[in-house]
Each structure stands twice: as structure tokens, then as C-alpha cells.
Amino acid sequence: MDLFNSALGRNISFIRPAYFILSGFIGLPYMKYYYVFLFFVYIVSVLGNTAVMAVIYLDHNLRTPKYVAVFNLALVDLLESSALVPKVLDIFLFNHYYISYNDCMTFLFFCFTFLSMQALNLVALSYDRLMAIMFPLHYQTKVTNRKMLSLIAFFWLFVIIAVLNAVGLLTRLSFCKSVVINSFFCDHGLIYSLACNDHFPSIVISFFLPVLILWFPLAIILSSYLCIGYTLSKVASVQERLKAFKTCTAHLSVVSIYFLPTIVIFSIGPKIHQNARIISLSLASVVPPMLNPIIYVLQTQEIKNSMKKAIERRKSNIMVK
Template structure:
């Protein structure tokens, strides 16, 4: 079977490859240990995010607008790691480096959509904190279920449309030379740079996507905390100030573990080895979904106090069932 499937016609130069080759982890030493680590990360992510989603669904006290966003974040984290980690393990652990053209674009779409929604969901949670601290008397009217559902639905629609545009622009590209993607997944930038026809629209969307789904959300979040800091300065007593700030610690932790590794990787990309950069990028995408539920369980009073027994029982029950099936 030929590597390329070209369009019919004598003078047609458009070439669509039958498959791409994912080569990101090939040649990096001791990668089998990293694959074991990815398995642990994925299992912990599935258990943790499932716990958070089940608790919010079962406990009526947690069905507040804030926890609508928390539930969506847990769902996105679960979906993101489920889309990414098993496929990465299948590619590199079982040497299935070839991925079909359509599967690659589908893989790209879901990976980027989940990564986008993680950042946009943090914006929704930052809005909740801004209103809670700056306008506490109007919180019930400004942060309603309808508003939070509408905001999250808008973010989903925005992310899906943006990624559909990016994927649609990739389908107009012709690949007449290399089909090797030097990444651990179907990376948008790696794909369009392989094209042998005009890829200027793809480079534009490649510039706009990080701005819209990473840097703009980060700017909005930082601006919200500048407003929160300004409001806390006006609080008279230190105890009230600290009490108000503690309500933001969980969200700040989520923001830190999501954006700081990305910022470090992008700002130091020229100074680090390409292999190290690929591993760092993979960690920035799979690690936050594992840590997010742990942070909310340990730092959020509404989840931590009344549901402690349920939180402990569910993961243990799942592990017991897995052990029973294996034995």
C-alpha cells in the first residue's frame, strides 16, 4: 500500500497522506518507566475526577453554580486524559507509530478541545471568586445556575468552533515530503509545518489558538485576582482578609499547576533539549487533570468536611473490584 493517497487527475498536486508517523518518544532512553508513570497518572485521574463528579451529583448541597463549573472541570479532565493517555500508550508502548490521517485529525481535535476547556473553565471559576469577594451581597443574583450553565456552554461552543476551524484548515494542506510528527500526539503546529503548499492560514490560526485558549484566559484570570487583591486591601481586619483569601486557594492552585509548567516550557524551549521539551509538554497536559480533584478534595471545605467518608470509600471500592476481577 502506498504511503500517499493522491487525488485523481494528471495535474492534481494535492496529496493527502494515508497516515502520519508519531515519533515524539522514539529514541528517548528509559521511556518504559515513563509509560508506567503515565498509567499511574491515568488511573489516579480517572478515580479522582470520578469521585468529584459523583459527590457533586449525589450531594444536593454541592449543586451550586460554583460546583457546576467544578463538575465540568472534572469531566473535562477525565475526558482529556482518557483521550490522550491510552492513545499515547498504544502508540509508543505497543509500537503503533502509524496513525491514519482521519484518526490523527480527530485525535488533535479532542486533545486541543479538552486543553482549551481546562483553561476556559478556570476563567469561569475566577468569575465566581471575583463576585463572591467583591460583591458578596449580590452573589446569589450575579452567579446563578442559568448564568454558569450559559457561560460553560458558550466556552464549549467557542472551543469546538475554534478547533473545527483549525482542523478544517489542515484538510486543505498537501503533504508531499515527510509525514513524521515529532511530538507525542497529533500536534497542530507539527502537522501544518510539514505541508508543501501554502500554509499561511494555518500559521495564522496557529498563532491565534494559543492566544485565545491560553494567554487570553490567563490574562483574564490575573486581572480578576488584581481586582480581588484591590478589594481585600479595603477589608479592615486581617482575619477577614485571610478568610476571604482562603476561598481562593483551591482555584489559585489549579491556575498555578496548569499555567506555570506551560509558561516555563514555552519560555525556556530554546534552552532545553527537544526530548525534554516533548516530555515536559506531555506532563503539562496529563498532570493537572490528576491533581485538580486532589486539590478540590483537600482545600475545599464543602467537599472535604461532610463527604470525607464517601471520598475514601469510593476509590477503595473501585480498587477492590479491580483486584477481584484480576484474581
């Protein structure tokens, strides 16, 4: 960030507050019950995603391109939950509403990075399903672990650069008005709206970021399923269509629980009460990482079989001892 600011001119000075105040959940009734719920969601997210990662890592049969992407999704969900929920509980449950300037920028960077990576990881999974159904005979040559890892690495690099630019633009702003952020985390849009100097570049990047990390990925995923639907329509047997479509159900479920709440919040957010928007946004941020591993365990036969084998081995070892 210092290099970014130096490029703007060495004689430029910025008014940076020592801290921001997060007021997202302050004053809402029965919030202690909600904090208990958030803690429960976080524990389930950690246990579920860790279990999925462990199963994929330990079972050599699951080291395929599809499960490379599933492993990364579980990792992103784990990181996103760990970056957001403990900090939110610390701030609002223990009344630590003041967050330092640098901590706020760091909080923003990690939250936006992991939330954005969730969407792009779903693109990687849709690519895998598209190739598997449209080119079943050439799938193993078209989609390899190396290609999937390269795609995921590209997405990570893209997201990190995009979010770093957004955070870098915030560091050139002066804050001589309010330092109160009306959210439960350091929200990019709410921060630059507090600035008292020109924040047009931040407005521009706040327009392009949702397009690049939300709407564009969603468009790619929907397009891939249109192609999948067209391919399956040419399959003669209904049983074969259902069998092929069943391999997509877990991915479709995860896509739905990630994108639908976000789209609804973006669509009706300005029309609903600010408190309702804050609660809805917090739920849309913490619930998908909890549900994703449950969906993949329940709807993916390979993971279920691997977990059953692991449990049976564990039982047999206990009985031997």
C-alpha cells in the same frame, strides 16, 4: 471537513498521506518506566475526577455555581486524560507508531479541545470567586446556576468552533514531504510545517489560538485577582481577609499547575533539546488533570465534608448488614 474543502473549490485536489508517524518518544532511554508512570497518572486522574463529579452530583448542597464549574473542570480533566493517555500508551508502548490521517485529525481535535477548555473553565471559576468576594450580598442574584451553565456552554461552543477551524485548515494542505511528526501526539504546528503547499492560514490560526485560549484567559484570571486583592485590602479585619482569600486557594493552585508549566515550555521550548521539550509537554498535559481533584478535595471544606459523610454512611450501611 468535506464541506469546508468544497467551499475552497471542487477542482482542488489534496495530497493526503494514508498515515502519519509519531516519533515523539522513540529512542529515549528508560521510556517503559515513563509509560508506567503515565498509566499510574491516568488511573489516579480517572478515579479522582470521577469521585469529585460523583460527590458534587450526589450532594444537593454542592449544586451551586461554583461547583457547577468544578464539576465541568473534573469532566474536562477526565475527557482530556482519556483522549490522550490511552492513545499515547497504545502508540508507543505497543509500537503502533503509524496513525491514519483521519485518526490523527480526530486525535488532534479532541486533545486541543479539552486542553483549551481547561483554561476557559478556570476563567469561569475566577468569575465565580470575583463575584463572591466583590459582591457578597448580591452574589446569589449575580451568579446563578443558569448563568454559570450558560457561560460554560459558551466556552464549549467557542473552543469547538476554534479547534474545528484549525483542523479544517489542515485538511486543505498537501503532504508531499515527510509524514513524521516529532511529537507524542498529532501536534497542530508540527503537522502544517510538513505541508508542501501554502499553509499561511494555519500559521495565522496557530498564532491567534494560543492568544485566545491561553494568554487571554490568563490575563482575565490575573485581572480578577487584582480586583479581589484590591477589595480585600479595604477589609478592616485581617482574619476576614484570610477567610475570604482561603476560598480562592484551590482555584489559585489549579491555575498555577496549569499555566506555569505551559508558560515555561512556551518561553524556553526553542532553547531546550527536543526530547526534553516532548517530555515536559507531555507532563504538562497529563499531570494537572491528576492533581486538580486532589487539590479540590484537600483544599475545599465542602467537598471534604461531603466525602466524609459519604464514607460514614457507607460504613454504617456495612455495619447494619
